Amino acid sequence: MKYGRTYNFSAGPATMPEEVLEEVRDEMMNYRGxxxxxxxxxxxxxxxxxxxDEAEQDLRDLMGIPDNYKVLFIQxxxxxxxxMIPMNLMKNGKAVYIETGxxxxxxxxxxxxxxxVIVAASSKDKNYTxxxxxxxxxxxxxxxxxxxxxxxxxxxxxxxxxxxxxxxVLVSDQSSMFLSKPCNVSDYGMIYAGVxxxxxxxxxxxVIIREDLIRDDLxxxxxxxxxxxxxxxxSMYNTPNCWAIYVCGKVFKYLKKIxxxxxxxxRNIEKAKVFYDFLDSSEMFQGTVVPEDxxxxxxxxxxxxxxxxxEVIAYTKAAGFENLKGHKSVGGLRASVYNAxxxxxxxxxxxxxxxxxxxHK
Ligand SMILES: *Cc1c(COP(=O)(O)O)cnc(C)c1O
Numbered sequence: 356m357k358y359g360r361t362y363n364f365s366a367g368p369a370t371m372p373e374e375v376l377e378e379v380r381d382e383m384m385n386y387r388g389x390x391x392x393x394x395x396x397x398x399x400x401x402x403x404x405x406x407x408d409e410a411e412q413d414l415r416d417l418m419g420i421p422d423n424y425k426v427l428f429i430q431x432x433x434x435x436x437x438x439m440i441p442m443n444l445m446k447n448g449k450a451v452y453i454e455t456g457x458x459x460x461x462x463x464x465x466x467x468x469x470x471x472v473i474v475a476a477s478s479k480d481k482n483y484t485x486x487x488x489x490x491x492x493x494x495x496x497x498x499x500x501x502x503x504x505x506x507x508x509x510x511x512x513x514x515x516x517x518x519x520x521x522x523x524v525l526v527s528d529q530s531s532m533f534l535s536k537p538c539n540v541s542d543y544g545m546i547y548a549g550v551x552x553x554x555x556x557x558x559x560x561x562v563i564i565r566e567d568l569i570r571d572d573l574x575x576x577x578x579x580x581x582x583x584x585x586x587x588x589x590s591m592y593n594t595p596n597c598w599a600i601y602v603c604g605k606v607f608k609y610l611k612k613i614x615x616x617x618x619x620x621x622r623n624i625e626k627a628k629v630f631y632d633f634l635d636s637s638e639m640f641q642g643t644v645v646p647e648d649x650x651x652x653x654x655x656x657x658x659x660x661x662x663x664x665x666e667v668i669a670y671t672k673a674a675g676f677e678n679l680k681g682h683k684s685v686g687g688l689r690a691s692v693y694n695a696x697x698x699x700x701x702x703x704x705x706x707x708x709x710x711x712x713x714x715h716k
Pocket of ligand 1: 432433435529
């Protein structure tokens with residue numbers, strides 16, 4: 356591989372499009388004649404304002420974000436949103452959460468500190484290997500919102516059909532599937548995504564929120580935790596994560612160039628199919644998720660034998676494939692095949708795993 360790079364199957368921070376990294380490299384010492392690097396630049400400068408404005412506009416174009424939604428770039432990663440969401444959106448102090456894996460569990464724990472949380476459906480009974488039926492949930496009338504994690508990064512399950520919220524606001528954590536396929540933004544009240552999974556450098560979250568959900572009566576809430584603060588200041592109440600916004604902006608342009616989110620989805624489907632077809636035909640390796648709810652981005656799999664799993668990890672690492680160890684909470688193996696992972700990388704990994712299997716018959 357170019358530059359001696361490895362195929363990196365990390366769940367996050369994760370692999371980036373090479374041409375984006377090359378552009379960043381080329382602009383490192385002197386950004387377009389400004390005489391400085393973007394990380395040295397005042398966020399109040401004209402040249403930086405153009406970077407953030409273009410990033411927002413390109414994201415709006417990509418996702419078709421309606422005008423009555425704000426796009427916010429906030430620090431604190433996706434994790435801070437576990438708290439900001441209930442703090443800002445619980446008007447009646449009540450929300451419905453769907454428990455589908457490690458990340459929705461974390462969000463539930465934080466929301467419970469703020470108000471009443473109703474877990475209306477859960478897949479805990481089968482160790483989070485499927486998405487529960489959410490076509491007819493029991494949702495109290497005064498529920499402020501319904502919350503889902505749309506792609507569970509650790510457990511590898513994804514929502515192919517959104518829950519029936521019965522008219523309530525839907526809030527979705529899209530961190531590990533953001534921009535992996537087209538998205539109808541108006542189905543949601545709020546979408547958010549930590550960018551280090553599928554888009555850019557860690558330490559920032561993109562929040563897409565319907566304007567009427569941004570409240571101005573939360574004056575007791577610390578100012579930085581109010582969506583209004585970030586919305587009113589164009590994501591520059593304080594110094595934003597300038598670098599992450601700059602790199603994400605480049606990824607948005609890259610996605611537009613390759614044909615947008617439908618083209619990206621097509622590539623992702625083909626890529627994941629290579630891996631799932633292998634799992635389904637292998638005698639040694641099995642996927643852990645029911646086929647209907649398998650993620651296109653994070654693919655957990657096992658041999659059924661812990662020692663053999665460890666051998667596989669060492670074997671693939673020696674062959675130049677990094678970060679295939681499953682999350683410590685679930686064990687086994689996991690291949691994260693985000694937007695920037697080329698199909699070649701997945702095919703090469705499959706060849707390596709086939710070789711391992713043949714040698715260990
Ligand atoms: C990684 C991840 C988070 C946490 O992101 P941070 O930026 O580390 O806070 C939250 N939700 C999902 C689905 C994730 O994959």
